[in-house]
Amino acid sequence: MKQESEWEPKLLGFLCRWCSYAGADLAGTSRKKYPANIRIIKVPCSGRVDPLFILKALRLGFDGVLVSGCYPGDCHYQTGNYRARRRMAITKKFLEYVGVDPQRIQASWVSASEGGKFTEVVTEVTKGLKEIGPNKLFADER
């Protein structure tokens, strides 16, 4: 069995292709270091992210989910991120009520030019996940 100290959180990122994905790309090309804990799925818009994706990721054992899109007003499709904002708000708050640590469900606005912010967000979220420990929510024995 792995030692607790060896455990590294797995973070699933849903990144909007227009802003946050480009931001992540920029972070990479400008050689900014962010934790390798994040696995990235490119989505057309943060508004594409169904709360089901988040639950499914947690069910499959991801320790946290990050949804990242364009800043309000910057959505390539005008309103996608506004809708994502409502969805994320109720998902996060409702799941907190049900018993999911809100640290596991994160959202951010990262623009295409914010390689630095992307690095910070991922670092911060990963740090938070390390603090709260592995996701055992759906394990039969916790």
Added chain:
Amino acid sequence: MKDRETEQRLRREAKALLEQGKVDYIIGFETGSLKFTTTPLITKDKDSVDRLIINPFIVNNLSEYLTELKGRVGIVAKGCDNRSIVSLIQDNQVKREDVVILGVPCPGIIDLSKVEGLVGKDRDELDDVTRDGDKVVVTVDGEKKEFPASEVLFDNCLGCEFPTPQEYNILLDESSSLVADKTASRKGIETLEGMPQEQRWDFWEKEFSRCIRCYACRSICPACFCERCFVEESEPQWIAPVPRWQDNLIFQVIRNIHVAGRCTDCGECERACPVNIPLRSLTKEMYDLVDDLYHFKAGMDKEAAPLMTHYETTDPEDFIK
């Protein structure tokens, strides 16, 4: 007594609607086959409207049937049902001109399980249960027992904000007053909120381990109007078809997200559940959550956009990094 007058008026109005061809169907309540129960009456026949009743047990949210009936429908609606109808109109599931709403101001519905608990007898062993203003009188073995209405009404009725329909064609009675007990109505939620996070999750694990996937919560919910539900998708398969608590819980969380801004706290999901899962402790929380976040109450304004298709630039985003 008042119910009797409302009932007479309802029968007259319903008959007239059918006779004048203003509606194709009437949906209301008739006497059920078990003691005290009522059952939906869905009819085209003008003679059967004489079976329509109004009493303290008319529990079903009849708007559930609107999406499957073709033609124009005259429907009996209490406060919460009425909001469900409005919500269906907002979602383009029902056209306003296709429904004739026969509004019934609702003083709250008697929860027979609570009565059973209080008197220690099953419903079929009770002689009579009657409502008298703020009191409910239960006759058992010839003996009358009085209870404050707040002890025997459904939890959701105690939290009801709009007992009198706002959107109607005919209002069958004057507005109804509330027997509100907001605290009692949120009792389950308060208990949960008092628990540490992990304990809440454990609570739901235990509750959803009992689920038998009858989907009555979904079937009875007027806001669950999708023709095809995500749980039946197989590519990808979102929910394991094997009824495990984990997937049962995911189903219910997502169902709540889907009905956010549509749920009127009619309480039907919890009442229908054959294995007593306290579903209203989820739905009512979501109901309050969208009210807190977006000042949105389901089914208040037929012109309003559905909550989740709409946004304000000023929506809260303090949780976003």
Added chain:
Amino acid sequence: MANKKINKKNIAKLLGDWSKEFELFIPSKDEGIAKFAKWDGKDTSFLDWHRNTIVPPKAIFFPPVEEMFSFQKDKQSYHIELPSSDGQKQLIFGIRPYDANALTILDKTFKDTYEDPYYLPKRKNTVLVGLGCTKPYDSCFCTSLGGSPTDSANVDLMLTDIGDEFLVEGVTDKGRELMSMSSELEEATEADETRAKETKEATYQKVTRQLDTKDIEEKLLSSFEIQDLWEEIAAKCISCGICTLLCPTCYCFDINDELIKDRGTRFRSWDSCSFPVYTKMPMENPRIEKWRRVRNKVCHKYEFYPMNFDVIACTGCGRCVRQCPVNWDITQTLEKMQAKVQSG
């Protein structure tokens, strides 16, 4: 062997004696839900509340979810393993006559053509101790289906309430063997027998709901194509699965696989003909309309099952009537159907 009796106060001791030999199930309440659960060694509270369980005892033989086998994938090859069965002898205490009757009905399907390797071994390993009903619900109609609330036909040992005691009748050899396993049983007197007889007769009269089942198979056959009738009957049904899942004679199941990395399991789980997906094929669904599903449910119980197995697949337990959230009532449905057929 002559009939015996047991004082209600000594039930725990009796159960204790039996539990040395058997895994014991009794009516139990979990969060207010009455079902059969493993006995904890002391609980006899059901003596006070037990009228009927919400979850029928079929769940012991045919659980809501059951592992059929598991498998391990090794490169391209599969190794299949059956779940281990300890063959533990079981005893169900307090089963109602109509629920025991339901098991006899279920046996027919699980034995038919191919023997079911999950249900039948458990059934064989289990003795049924019946407990006659004294307080039928207003939803009960077992007497219309050839049963009675105190019928001993489908159990091994039968208990009948005679006040402070139960009369204990050995019905089968297995049941009589049970009687010899406990010293808590006393000889029954003639007065006990008389009281038991009185209880049985009185309880029979308490079942007030009646259903005329005469020629019901033929009537259903002739009503099959009357679409208006079935649409009217189905109108208030909401297509949930309560009446079927909680029915003691419903046996439909689904089969599904679960795979985690290279290890998988095949399960079967309760399914219901009320659900539109139940018959859904990629291009077609023969019962997409609600009235067809309701018709199938009713006909399956009262027409098709008798055609196949000479017995109506309903025991009148009334669960479907009592648990239905819209009070869809099968006895009213059948009455309506019969009236329609008779009126032509």
Added chain:
Amino acid sequence: MAIADISDRRRYLAQGNVYLPHIAIIEKIIDETPGVRTFHFNFKDEKLREEFTFDSGQFGEYSVLGIGEAPFCISSSPTRRDHLEFTAQRVGRLTNALHRLSVGAEIGFRGPYGNSFPLDFLEGKNLVFVGGGIALAPLRSLIWNVIDNRDKYKNIDIIYGARSPADLCFKYDLDAWDKDKSVSMATTVDKGDESWTGREGFVPQVLEQVAPSPDNAVAIVCGPPIMIRFTFPVLGKLGFTPEQIITTLEKRMKCGIGKCGRCNIGNLYVCRDGPVFTYAQIKNFISSEY
């Protein structure tokens, strides 16, 4: 009429537990149409490979373990037994998984289940096969079966159609039957394309044009429900009695052995009492349940 008896079906009571699949290996995959593939397979266990027998019309439950199980008829003929075949259209979770498999992959197989075409009854008769689309699969098993015992049967008429030339399955069989002088063959498509020189028109219409005589004849029909619904009346018009019409039905199935409930037509289970039925057996229910 001699539809195979129930006791026949017990023959292959698999090692005690009927739900346990045998492991089989895919030996060849043929692309029939863009969405339809035929899989050739054989059992991994050599003894079973030797001992396994089946009759035309029977089906099996095929597993991709971890994904699920689905029924398909055995589409090869029992007269040609160096391997077994089944044909699947990619329409759902299981068939998607099947189509992702390559030669050498292992699948699970339970069966054979169900009854079969009544060969004794067909012997000495004129046979009219009417098939549509992928539903030629079960007919094909019987067609090869009767061709391999050609002298036992009289005339053989095959009327087969698909939506378009690209949707015609088993083209290699169609060619072979076309060339076979002892078989008369009519292939049609609902709508042809530029290169199509054959017949156009729906199967029931072509059947009406071909107009096979009902004398000493049996029609064996298999196709999508819509084709079946329109074919029965045409056969009736041509003078075929319900007893002279045989069909094999498809329904959603899970267990394959008459227990899980969903494949019923009236009191009959397609898996247990079928899949082969005479029209006489099912005509009471078929109009509204199929």
